[in-house]
Amino acid sequence: MNDVALKPDAQTERCARAGVLLPLPLGGAYDYRVKASLPRGTIVEAPLGSRMVLGVVWGAADGAVAEARLKSAVPLEGDPCLPAALCDFIDWTARYTLTPPGIVLAIALRVRQAFEGETPRIAFARGAVTPPRMTAARARVLELAEDGLARSIAAWAEEANVTPQVVRGLVEAGALCATELPEFAAVPLPDPDFAPATLNPEQEFAARELCGRAAAREFSATLLDGVTGSGKTETYFEAVAEALRQKRQVMILLPEIALTVQFLDRFAARFGCRPAEWHSDLSPKERRRIYRAVLSGNARVVVGARSALFLPFPELGLVIVDEEHEQAYKQEEGAVYHARDMAVVRARIENCPIVLASATPSLETFVNASSGRYHWLKLPRRHGRAVMPEIRLIDLRNAHVEPGAWLSQPLRKALAATLACGEQAMLFLNRRGYAPLTLCEACGHKLICRQCSAWLVEHRYRRRLACHHCGFETTTPLKCPACGAEKCLVACGPGVERVAEEFSAAFPAARVAIASSDTLHGPLETQAAIRAMAKRETDVLIGTQIVAKGHHFPQLTLVGVIDADLGGSDGDLRARERTFQLLHQVSGRAGRAERPGLVLIQTRNPDDAVMRALASGDRNAFLEQECASRKRVLAPPFGRLAAIILASPDGDLVREAGRELARSAPNAHGVKIWGPTPAFYQILRGRTRERLLVQAERSVDVQSYLRTWLDRVKLPSAIRMTVDVDPVSFF
Numbered sequence: 093m094n095d096v097a098l099k100p101d102a103q104t105e106r107c108a109r110a111g112v113l114l115p116l117p118l119g120g121a122y123d124y125r126v127k128a129s130l131p132r133g134t135i136v137e138a139p140l141g142s143r144m145v146l147g148v149v150w151g152a153a154d155g156a157v158a159e160a161r162l163k164s165a166v167p168l169e170g171d172p173c174l175p176a177a178l179c180d181f182i183d184w185t186a187r188y189t190l191t192p193p194g195i196v197l198a199i200a201l202r203v204r205q206a207f208e209g210e211t212p213r214i215a216f217a218r219g220a221v222t223p224p225r226m227t228a229a230r231a232r233v234l235e236l237a238e239d240g241l242a243r244s245i246a247a248w249a250e251e252a253n254v255t256p257q258v259v260r261g262l263v264e265a266g267a268l269c270a271t272e273l274p275e276f277a278a279v280p281l282p283d284p285d286f287a288p289a290t291l292n293p294e295q296e297f298a299a300r301e302l303c304g305r306a307a308a309r310e311f312s313a314t315l316l317d318g319v320t321g322s323g324k325t326e327t328y329f330e331a332v333a334e335a336l337r338q339k340r341q342v343m344i345l346l347p348e349i350a351l352t353v354q355f356l357d358r359f360a361a362r363f364g365c366r367p368a369e370w371h372s373d374l375s376p377k378e379r380r381r382i383y384r385a386v387l388s389g390n391a392r393v394v395v396g397a398r399s400a401l402f403l404p405f406p407e408l409g410l411v412i413v414d415e416e417h418e419q420a421y422k423q424e425e426g427a428v429y430h431a432r433d434m435a436v437v438r439a440r441i442e443n444c445p446i447v448l449a450s451a452t453p454s455l456e457t458f459v460n461a462s463s464g465r466y467h468w469l470k471l472p473r474r475h476g477r478a479v480m481p482e483i484r485l486i487d488l489r490n491a492h493v494e495p496g497a498w499l500s501q502p503l504r505k506a507l508a509a510t511l512a513c514g515e516q517a518m519l520f521l522n523r524r525g526y527a528p529l530t531l532c533e534a535c536g537h538k539l540i541c542r543q544c545s546a547w548l549v550e551h552r553y554r555r556r557l558a559c560h561h562c563g564f565e566t567t568t569p570l571k572c573p574a575c576g577a578e579k580c581l582v583a584c585g586p587g588v589e590r591v592a593e594e595f596s597a598a599f600p601a602a603r604v605a606i607a608s609s610d611t612l613h614g615p616l617e618t619q620a621a622i623r624a625m626a627k628r629e630t631d632v633l634i635g636t637q638i639v640a641k642g643h644h645f646p647q648l649t650l651v652g653v654i655d656a657d658l659g660g661s662d663g664d665l666r667a668r669e670r671t672f673q674l675l676h677q678v679s680g681r682a683g684r685a686e687r688p689g690l691v692l693i694q695t696r697n698p699d700d701a702v703m704r705a706l707a708s709g710d711r712n713a714f715l716e717q718e719c720a721s722r723k724r725v726l727a728p729p730f731g732r733l734a735a736i737i738l739a740s741p742d743g744d745l746v747r748e749a750g751r752e753l754a755r756s757a758p759n760a761h762g763v764k765i766w767g768p769t770p771a772f773y774q775i776l777r778g779r780t781r782e783r784l785l786v787q788a789e790r791s792v793d794v795q796s797y798l799r800t801w802l803d804r805v806k807l808p809s810a811i812r813m814t815v816d817v818d819p820v821s822f823f
C-alpha cells in the first residue's frame with residue numbers, strides 16, 4: 093500500500109501525476125503534478141485557486157484534470173509523511189461514516205504547523221574568554237555559568253539577579269557564547285520496569301494474557317471486564333509495559349472527562365513519567381510538540397480523548413479504550429464517528445491488539461465477547477480488602493419525602509450516620525443547575541430558549557437562566573414574560589444546586605461541594621471540587637455524571653442517587669442501557685477501600701428491570717434481557733441503524749425536504765425507512781430539525797445503500813444534512 097502507482101508524466105521524467113487529498117470537504121483526491129516516487133502519505137503544499145493548502149499524496153491520479161491545467165504540489169522540507177496505515181484508516185473511516193475523506197484527513201492534519209521546521213531557541217553558555225573587566229554583577233553570572241547550562245538572556249538575568257545589559261555585555265566580550273537548543277523539550281520516555289504493581293492472582297492472569305497479545309504483535313480484541321475497583325488500570329498497564337518493551341507505541345483513549353490528573357499521576361507512578369497527553373485543552377505549541385513527537389516515534393505512550401485516534405503513530409503496537417461504554421466516545425459534530433468502534437478498526441489496520449476496558453460494557457461489546465469474537469477477561473472482585481457496596485432501592489412512592497424536597501427520610505438518616513463517623517458521601521443527580529424548568533404559576537407559561545425547543549435551566553447561584561443546547565443565557569426575569577404577573581415564576585424539579593441547598597439546610601455543619609459539567613462553572617471549578625473531595629476537604633460531593641466515573645475516593649462510603657428514573661423513558665433505544673451503566677458506575681464509587689460502601693437509589697419504579705439488576709448486582713442477566721429485546725426488533729447490534737438529520741432555519745422547507753427525501757429512498761430488501769419525524773429537540777440553535785432513520789438487517793451494506801440514495805437527491809442549499817451511522821443519541 094505504501095508506494096502508489098504513479099503515471100509517468102510526459103514532459104519530465106522525474107515528475108508524475110498523483111491524487112492529492114486536501115483537508116477540505118471535497119469528493120476525493122485532486123490530481124497534481126508531484127515528484128515521482130513520493131510515497132502515499134507524503135505531505136505536500138498544493139495550490140488551490142489563489143491560495144496554498146496542505147495536502148497529502150493519496151493515490152493514483154484519476155486523470156480528470158487536463159495536462160495543461162495540472163498544477164504542481166511540492167513536498168515540505170524534510171519530506172514529512174503520514175504513516176500509510178493512517179491513510180488507510182482515514183479512507184476506512186470516511187467510507188464507513190459517509191464523510192468526505194478530506195474532512196477526516198482534516199482531523200489528522202489539524203496541527204498544520206507541526207510540519208514546519210523547528211525554530212531553534214538561541215541560548216548562551218560559558219565561552220572560553222575571560223572578560224577583561226570584572227564587576228560584581230559579571231562575577232555572579234560567571235559563577236552561575238559553572239554549571240555548564242545554556243540559558244536565554246532573560247534566564248541569566250533573572251537567575252544571576254543582574255540586568256539583561258550585563259548579560260549582553262558578557263556575550264559581546266565572548267564570555268558567554270550562543271548555542272542552539274531544540275525548539276521543543278523532549279517527551280520523556282516511560283520506563284516499563286519503573287514500578288510494576290504486585291498483582292493479585294486474577295489480575296496476574298489477565299495481565300499475562302494481555303502481555304502475550306501485545307508480544308504477538310498482531311490484531312486481537314479483548315474485553316477487560318472488571319467490577320469497579322478491581323484494578324483494570326493496573327492490569328492493562330502491564331500490557332502497556334510489554335508493548336514498550338516490544339519498542340512499540342501505545343494509544344490510550346479515555347472519555348474526555350476522565351482525562352484527569354489522577355490518571356496521569358497513576359501512570360507516572362507506574363512508568364516514572366507522565367504520558368504524552370492529547371485533548372482539546374492543549375496549547376497550540378504543546379499540540380505541535382506532541383504531534384511531532386508521535387510522528388517521529390519519540391512519544392511512546394499517548395493518552396488522549398477521541399481525536400487521538402487520528403494521530404500519526406508510525407509504530408502503533410497497542411490500543412486501549414478505557415470505559416469503552418462511554419457515550420463521550422461518539423463524536424457528534426463534523427465527522428460523526430464512534431471513537432471506540434474506529435479504534436477497533438485502527439487496531440485491525442495496524443495489526444495490533446486492542447483492549448476495551450469497562451465495568452459495564454456496552455451491549456455491542458458484550459455481544460462480541462459472548463460470541464467469542466472478542467477475548468473476554470474478567471476481574472470479578474475488587475482489589476484488596478474492598479468489597480462491592482450494598483445497593484438498596486428506596487421506593488419514592490411510599491418513602492417519606494417532604495413537599496418540595498428531594499432527600500427521602502432513609503437517605504437523610506444514612507447521610508447523618510456517614511457524617512457522624514467521619515466518612516464521605518456523594519449525591520448524584522444528572523441535572524445541572526438549580527431547576528430544569530421555570531414555570532409561571534399564573535398562566536402556566538414555561539420559559540424556553542429563544543432558539544431551541546428546550547427549557548431554560550435556572551442557575552440560581554449565578555442568577556442566570558441558561559440553555560444547555562446553544563449556550564443562550566439571560567438573567568432570571570422578575571415578571572412572567574407572557575402574562576406580566578409578578579412573583580409568579582417558580583422553579584420546578586431539582587438540579588444539583590437545589591439538592592445542595594436542601595442538604596446544607598439539613599446538615600449546616602457539613603462541607604459540601606458541587607461538581608457539574610457546566611459552561612457556567614467550567615472544568616477548573618469541577619477539578620477543584622474533585623480534588624477537594626480526594627483530599628477530604630469536602631464531606632459531601634453533589635454532582636452530575638461527571639462524578640460518576642473513574643474517581644477513587646477511599647473514604648467515600650455512601651452514595652445517594654436522587655432520581656434514578658431520569659432519562660429512563662425517552663424512547664431512545666439505548667436509554668435503559670445508559671441508565672444502568674451510569675447508576676452502576678456511580679454506585680461503584682462507594683466503599684472502594686477498607687470500609688464497606690452503601691448505595692441508596694431513590695426511584696418510583698423499583699420493579700423495573702434496570703433497578704432490579706442494579707439492586708441484585710446481576711449485570712449479565714440485565715444485558716441478556718436487553719439483547720433479547722433488541723433482537724426482537726432488529727435493533728443494534730442485531731441490525732443496523734443510520735440516522736439522517738436535516739436542519740434549516742426554514743421549518744417548512746426542512747419538512748418538505750424530509751418528505752421528499754423519504755419518497756426518493758430506493759427499495760431494498762431488508763431496509764426500512766422511518767420518518768421523517770421532528771427530532772426530539774425540534775428546534776436547536778434556531779434550526780428546525782427533521783430526522784429519518786434507516787433500519788437494516790445486519791447483512792445489508794448500509795453505506796452503499798445510503799450512498800446510492802443520497803447521490804440521487806439534491807437538497808436546497810439552505811438545508812444542512814448530517815448522516816449518523818450507528819447513532820447513539822436520538823436528539
Ligand code: ADP
Pocket residue numbers: 289290291292295318319320321322323324325326327475644
Ligand atoms: P478499576 O479501574 O477497575 O475501577 P482501578 O484500577 O482504579 O480499578 O483500581 C482501584 C484501586 O485499587 C486503585 O486505587 C488502585 O491503585 C488499587 N489497586 C488495584 N490493583 C492493585 C494492585 N495490584 N496493587 C495495588 N493497588 C491496586
Ligand code: ZN
Pocket residue numbers: 541542543544546559560561562563564777
Ligand atoms: Zn438554546
